[in-house]
Amino acid sequence: MPDLNGTVFDQCTFNSVSIGDNHDIEIEYRKFFNPDRIIAILSDRGFELTSQQGEILENPDPIPMDEDMKITLRFICLFARSTVVPENIVRTRGVQSGHFFNTILPKLQRAQLGLPAEGPKNRLRLMVSLSQIDRLVENSFEQFIANASSSR
Secondary structure: OOOOOEEEEEEOOOOOOOEEEEEEOOEEEEEEHHHHHHHHHHHHHOEEEEEOOOOOOOOOOOOOHHHHHHHHHHHHHHHOOOEEEEEHHHHHHHOHHHHHHHHHHHHHHHHOOOEEEOOOOEEEOOOOOHHHHHHHOOOOOHHHHHHHOOOO
8 A cells, every 4th residue: 555644635625534444354434524533534644634725734633432432333334234133143243232232222222223123033223324324423422322313
């Protein structure tokens, strides 16, 4: 991969940015739409962005993602290749299942993001598209739920 450190984007506008994280064999991509997050992500990777006045944009202090948001994103990644996911897959894929099922899933259900699927087996279904989820993602799980609830 070429070294892109110091690459300057002069007076450019970015509506979104996608980044990949290599977990095991699969590469998972996350898309960000928040302008401050986009600047932070590009700055962290060695890019410089300038404003229309020619000033170099500073990397806003990134707020670390809280643990509940990280667990939620791992759960959401399970839907990258399917519309319904069995509960046992959620329990075995590194999602902290006890905390997820007791605390996070009820909040996702109240925000109408994830619900049990119809049928006799214990399966879960996302109630919104992954692209809608990407637009709601924040560093804070509570802000994510608030965004989801207000978008309904």
